[in-house]
Amino acid sequence: MANLKTSEKKTKAQSMGLHTEVLTGKTQQKFFNPDEAENFYYWGTYDVDFNKRIDLDVMDLDCKEANRKIDDLMSQGYGTIVIKNPQGKHSLGVGILNKLNLIFEGSLGYFGVGSIDGPTVRINGRVGWSCAENMMAGKVVIEKNAGSCFGAAIRGGDLICKGSVGARTGIDQKGGTIIIGGDAGAFTGFMMQRGRIIILGDVGINLGDSMYDGTIYVGGKIGSFGSDAVESPMTKSDMDWLKRKLKVAEIGENFDLSKMTKVVAGKKLWNYDALEPTEKKGAI
Amino acid sequence: MCGIAGLIHRGKSSNVGSELQLMLQALKHRGPDSTGYALYAENDGKNFIMRFKVGENVGEGSTSVNEDASVYDERKKLVDQMLKELGANIVKDEKLTPYSYRYEMQFDKDLMEFSKKIESINGVEILSIGKSLELIKDLGDAAAVSERYGLGDVKGTHAIGHARMATESGVDIKSAHPFWGYPFSDVSVVHNGQLTNYWNNRRVLENKGMRFMSECDSELIAVYLAEKMRNGATLEEGMKDSLTGLDGVFTYFVATKDSLGMAKDTMAAKPLVLYESDDLVAMGSEEIAIRSILPQEIDTYDPFDGEVKVWRI
Numbered sequence: 001m002a003n004l005k006t007s008e009k010k011t012k013a014q015s016m017g018l019h020t021e022v023l024t025g026k027t028q029q030k031f032f033n034p035d036e037a038e039n040f041y042y043w044g045t046y047d048v049d050f051n052k053r054i055d056l057d058v059m060d061l062d063c064k065e066a067n068r069k070i071d072d073l074m075s076q077g078y079g080t081i082v083i084k085n086p087q088g089k090h091s092l093g094v095g096i097l098n099k100l101n102l103i104f105e106g107s108l109g110y111f112g113v114g115s116i117d118g119p120t121v122r123i124n125g126r127v128g129w130s131c132a133e134n135m136m137a138g139k140v141v142i143e144k145n146a147g148s149c150f151g152a153a154i155r156g157g158d159l160i161c162k163g164s165v166g167a168r169t170g171i172d173q174k175g176g177t178i179i180i181g182g183d184a185g186a187f188t189g190f191m192m193q194r195g196r197i198i199i200l201g202d203v204g205i206n207l208g209d210s211m212y213d214g215t216i217y218v219g220g221k222i223g224s225f226g227s228d229a230v231e232s233p234m235t236k237s238d239m240d241w242l243k244r245k246l247k248v249a250e251i252g253e254n255f256d257l258s259k260m261t262k263v264v265a266g267k268k269l270w271n272y273d274a275l276e277p278t279e280k281k282g283a284i
Numbered sequence: 285m286c287g288i289a290g291l292i293h294r295g296k297s298s299n300v301g302s303e304l305q306l307m308l309q310a311l312k313h314r315g316p317d318s319t320g321y322a323l324y325a326e327n328d329g330k331n332f333i334m335r336f337k338v339g340e341n342v343g344e345g346s347t348s349v350n351e352d353a354s355v356y357d358e359r360k361k362l363v364d365q366m367l368k369e370l371g372a373n374i375v376k377d378e379k380l381t382p383y384s385y386r387y388e389m390q391f392d393k394d395l396m397e398f399s400k401k402i403e404s405i406n407g408v409e410i411l412s413i414g415k416s417l418e419l420i421k422d423l424g425d426a427a428a429v430s431e432r433y434g435l436g437d438v439k440g441t442h443a444i445g446h447a448r449m450a451t452e453s454g455v456d457i458k459s460a461h462p463f464w465g466y467p468f469s470d471v472s473v474v475h476n477g478q479l480t481n482y483w484n485n486r487r488v489l490e491n492k493g494m495r496f497m498s499e500c501d502s503e504l505i506a507v508y509l510a511e512k513m514r515n516g517a518t519l520e521e522g523m524k525d526s527l528t529g530l531d532g533v534f535t536y537f538v539a540t541k542d543s544l545g546m547a548k549d550t551m552a553a554k555p556l557v558l559y560e561s562d563d564l565v566a567m568g569s570e571e572i573a574i575r576s577i578l579p580q581e582i583d584t585y586d587p588f589d590g591e592v593k594v595w596r597i
Contacts, residue, residue, distance in 0.1 A: 087579065088571030106581055109571050126584050128571050129555055145585040148552060166586035167552035186552050186589040204589055205550075 042097040042117070048079035050101050059085035063092055074098055088128065093121065110147075113140055116157075129166070132159050135176065141250075148185065151178045154195065160249045167204065170197045173214060181251050187226065189216045189263075198242065200252045208263050216263040217242060219255060230266040238262060285449050286476045287311030288461075289568040290537045291577070292442035292544040292595050296563065297326050301430065301438030304445045306576040307568055308426035314569060315447035317345065318460035319429045320421030322472035322539055325440040327416050331375050331388045332469065335411040335419055336363065336402070339383035340456050344423040347454035353382055355407065360385065362405045370398055380433055381422070384411075384457075396467035400495070409458060409497050414470035416440070416541055421460040441597045442544045444537045446474040453500045463506035466495055468513060470541040475502035476569055477534035477554045485530070505536050523547045523592045537567070545594035552589035559584045565595050 054073055058066040066083070070093065073081055080101040086092055090109035093102055093116070100119035104112075107125030117136035122143070129147040132140050135154040141162070148166030151159045156176040164182030173192040183201035189208040202220035209226025216229075217238070225231075239257050246252045289307035291300065300323055308319055327333065338359035340348035360379075367374060367389065376388040391398065399410055412419030418440075420433045426447065430436055446461035453459040465471025479485075479501040486496055486504060494507045508529060512522035523538065523545055533553035538545045546567060548556060558567045559574050559582055566574045571584060587593065 088575040090570075090572075107571060107575075107584070125581060126571070128557065144583060147555065147557070147586045164585060167589055183588075185586070186550070 045098045046074045046077070048074055048098065048100060049077050050079035052078045053080035053082070054078045055082045055084055057084040058089065058092070059087065063089050066092055067094060070096070070102070074100060086125070090128070093119075107144070116140075126163070127161075132157075135159060137176075145182070150180075151176070154178070156195075158245075158249060160251060162251055164201065169199075170195070170216075173197070177245060179245070179249050179251060183220065186223065189214065189229070190226070192216075198245065200255055208265070210269060211265045212267075212269075213265055218261045218263065219252075219259050222261060222263075225263070228266045228269040229263050232262045232264045234260060234262050285314045286461075287314030287447040287569040287573070288445070288474045288476045288535065288537055289566075289573045290442070290444040290474070290539070290544055290546070291564065291566040292597060294563050294565070294595065294597055297439050297441055299437070300324070300440040300443040301435040303577050304443045305426045305430040305435065307566070307573040308445045308447050310572045310576040311447045311569055312425045315449040316425060317450045317455045318421060318423045318448045318457070319426045320446045320448070320461045320474070321419070321429070321435060321443065322412070322445065322462040322474070323418045323420070323435065323438050323440050323443045324416045324470070324539060324541065325418050325438050329415045330390075332391055332413055332415060333418060334387045334389060334413045335384065336387075337384045337409050337411060337457055338363070338407055340458070341381070341383060341423045345455055346423055347450075348456045351407075356383055359405060359407050363402060363408055366401055366405065370401060372398070384422075386418075395469060399467050403495070403497075410464070410466075411457075412464040412472065413467075414541070417464075417470040417472060417539075419462055419464055419472055421446075421457055421462065423455065423457070423460075441542075442539060444472060444474050444539045444544065446476075452478065453498060458498045459500040461500075461502055463500075463503045465506045465510040465513075465538070468510050468540075471506070471510065471513075471538070473502070473506040473509065473536060473538045475505050475534055475536040477532060477536075477549070479504055479530055479532040479534065481531040501532075502536075505530065505534070505538075509538060519543065519545060520592065520594050523594070527590055527592070535569070543594055543596045545592065546587065547592045548587050548589060550590040552586075556587055557584050558587055558593075 082103045084105050086104050086106040088107050088109045091111045093113040095115050096119045097117045102119050102121045104123040109128040112127045112131045113121050114133040119138045121140040124143045126144040127142050127146045130149040130152050133152045135157050137157045139158045141160045145163035146161045146165040150165045150169040153172040154176045155174045158177050160179045162181040165180050165184050167185035168187045168190050169184050170178050170192050171190045173195045175195045178197045180199045184199045184203045186204035187206045188203050189197050191210050192214045193212045194214045197216045200219040203218050205223035206226035208216050208229030338356045342348050342350045373390040378386045422429045461474045462472040482501040482504050509522045534549045535554040535556045555569050557571045
C-alpha cells in the first residue's frame with residue numbers, strides 16, 4: 001500500500017483540500033486479499049450480464065414490490081434493467097450492492113437509489129428529497145432537477161444532477177463527488193466531512209456551513225458563506241481535476257473554469273483530530 | 285408531518301374537487317387524522333356562502349368531548365335567530381352532517397362584526413365566508429371527507445388542501461386545516477411545519493382585535509396575513525413579511541378569490557414540489573401528489589428557501 005505520509009499523491013490531494021489527515025496505524029493494514037474474487041462481492045449479490053436487458057413496469061407496484069422485483073431480475077442475471085412508470089414513488093432502487101445498469105424512465109420520489117454500492121443509474125426525470133443518500137460507490141445521473149438533501153452522507157461514487165437541486169445538498173458528505181449543472185439551494189455542503197461538490201450555477205445562503213473538510217467549487221454567484229467556510233485559491237490540480245471530472249460526467253465540458261470559486265473549511269470549528277481512538281490512547 | 289397540495293387552472297375551470305381529492309389521498313401517509321379542502325367553486329358570485337359547525341365530529345379517533353346531538357339543533361336555531369337580527373337573508377340552507385351546515389345568504393355589512401356575533405354563540409365556529417370559497421374539513425382521509433360532503437363534482441378554478449397529522453393540538457375539526465383568513469371573505473391557508481413564536485404573535489394579534497378559534501399554530505398564518513391585509517398590504521406583501529415575522533419551519537399555501545400563493549421558510553426545511561405550465565400550476569409536499577393528476581412525464585422542481593410566489597387565475 002502506498003505510503004500516504006510521503007507520497008506526491010498526498011501533497012497533490014492536500015493542495016486540493018482533500019485528505020488532510022495522515023493515515024497511520026490500522027488504516028494501513030490489509031484486511032483482505034485483493035486476489036480473492038469473493039472479496040469483491042457482498043453476500044447475496046449476483047453475477048449479472050450487462051447485455052441481458054429487461055423492462056420492468058412499476059406502475060401498479062409499491063416500492064417494496066418493485067425493489068424485490070429488481071432483486072429477482074438481478075438473480076436471473078439481468079444486468080440492464082429499465083424501470084417504466086416510476087411515477088414519483090418513494091424509495092425505488094435502494095440498497096443495490098451489485099454491478100447493474102439501472103435506468104428509470106421517469107421521476108422518483110423521496111430516498112431514490114439510497115444506500116447503493118456499485119450500480120450505474122440513469123434517471124430520465126426528477127428526483128425528490130434525499131436521492132442516493134449513503135451511496136458508497138457507483139454513478140447516478142439525473143437528467144432533470146433534484147429535491148433537498150441531495151446526496152446526503154454519501155461515501156463515494158459520482159452523483160450528477162443536470163438540473164437544479166434544493167437545500168442542504170451534500171449534507172454530511174463523507175466522500176465521492178456531487179456535480180450540479182444548475183443552481184443549488186441554501187446550506188449546500190452543510191457539515192460535509194470529505195469529498196467534493198461542484199455547482200456550475202448559483203448557490204444559496206450559508207454555503208458550506210460548519211464543514212469539517214472537503215471542497216466545494218461554485219461556478220456562479222454565492223448567496224453567502226456559512227460558518228467556517230472560506231474561499232481558497234484555485235490550483236492547477238483543481239483545474240485539471242475539474243476538467244476531467246466534468247468531461248467524464250458529460251456535463252459542463254466547456255464550462256469556463258476560471259469562473260470557479262473554491263470553498264474549503266476554515267477549520268476554526270474543528271473539534272476532532274486525526275488520531276484514531278487506539279492511537280489517541282497511546283499518545284496520552 | 286402533514287401534507288399540503290394546491291392547484292390553479294389559469295383561464296378555465298376544472299373539476300377541482302376530484303383533482304384535489306386525488307392529490308390529498310396520495311399524501312395520506314403524511315397526515316391520516318383529518319383532511320381539509322378549500323375549493324374556489326363556480327358559484328354565481330351574488331351571495332355569500334357561509335360554512336359553519338355547531339359541534340365536533342366525535343368519531344374517527346377524535347379527541348373531542350362527546351355531546352348530546354340535541355345541542356347541535358339548539359345552536360343552529362340560535363344561529364338562525366342571530367342571522368335574522370343581523371339582517372342576513374338566507375337564500376338556501378343545507379345540513380351536511382349533524383354538526384356542520386352550508387348557508388347561502390345575502391349580506392352587505394361588516395363581516396368582522398357579523399362573524400363576532402355568530403361566534404359568540406357557544407360551540408359555533410364559522411369555517412369560512414366567501415363568494416366562491418367552499419371550505420370543508422373533517423376527520424378522515426381525503427376520500428372519506430370528499431364522499432361525506434359530496435365534493436367529487438365541484439368545479440372551480442383553484443383549490444388548496446391539507447392532510448393533517450395532529451402534533452401541536454387535538455384531533456378535531458377546529459384544529460384541522462385549511463384556516464379561513466377571518467374576517468376576509470374567500471381567504472384560506474394550509475400549512476406544513478411548526479411555528480415557534482405562535483404565542484408571542486398570538487398575544488400581539490389578539491390585542492389588535494384578531495380572533496383565534498384553535499390552539500393550532502398554523503392558524504397563526506391565516507390571522508397574520510389577514511391582519512396585514514386589513515392594514516392595506518397586498519397578499520404578496522403580507523406573505524413576504526411573514527418570512528421574517530413567523531419563526532420556525534414552514535411551507536404554506538394561501539388562496540384568495542382569484543389567486544394562489546406559496547411561501548417557504550428561509551431554512552427550506554419543509555418540502556414542496558412545484559409544476560408550472562401556461563394553464564396549470566400544481567404543487568404538493570411530494571411529487572406523488574402531482575403525479576396523481578398528471579401521470580405523464582413533466583418537469584417539476586423544488587422552490588428555494590425564502591421563496592414567495594403568487595399566481596392568478
